[in-house]
Amino acid sequence: MDSFERLKAQGNSCYQQQDYAGALRWYDQCLEADATNPIAHSNRAMCLIKLNRSQEAQKACQAGLALLRTSPGIPNLERLHQKLEYRLQLAQQLLQGSEATRTVETRTIPIQTVEQLPQHLATL
Numbered sequence: 556m557d558s559f560e561r562l563k564a565q566g567n568s569c570y571q572q573q574d575y576a577g578a579l580r581w582y583d584q585c586l587e588a589d590a591t592n593p594i595a596h597s598n599r600a601m602c603l604i605k606l607n608r609s610q611e612a613q614k615a616c617q618a619g620l621a622l623l624r625t626s627p628g629i630p631n632l633e634r635l636h637q638k639l640e641y642r643l644q645l646a647q648q649l650l651q652g653s654e655a656t657r658t659v660e661t662r663t664i665p666i667q668t669v670e671q672l673p674q675h676l677a678t679l
Contacts, residue, residue, distance in 0.1 A: 562582075583599065593629065593639070595619075596619030597642065600613075600643075603615060616640075
């Protein structure tokens with residue numbers, strides 16, 4: 556097993572144990588071993604999504620897709636392409652959701668205390 560496959564197996568093991576940060580470190584090492592392998596980008600993207608790092612996940616997907624365009628001989632090309640496209644859409648949805656959450660306007664409503672209800676409200 557070459558170093559890329561060994562590193563990927565370690566990352567997969569961490570991922571299966573839901574240690575997404577640990578898996579991400581292994582997949583980063585996969586990229587150091589072979590920066591042209593789109594599988595590492597795809598796996599990194601899924602970890603980044605799980606870690607709520609949508610913008611980075613989006614970039615990882617785009618990098619993987621760009622490599623697929625220039626490497627037509629990759630095994631399981633169509634399946635990997637589908638995974639990257641799905642993960643890209645997921646990252647974009649999460650990114651849009653987090654931006655929508657940030658744009659919610661909050662405002663303070665003044666509350667007045669009164670000793671007695673006004674007459675027109677007391678009869679209700």
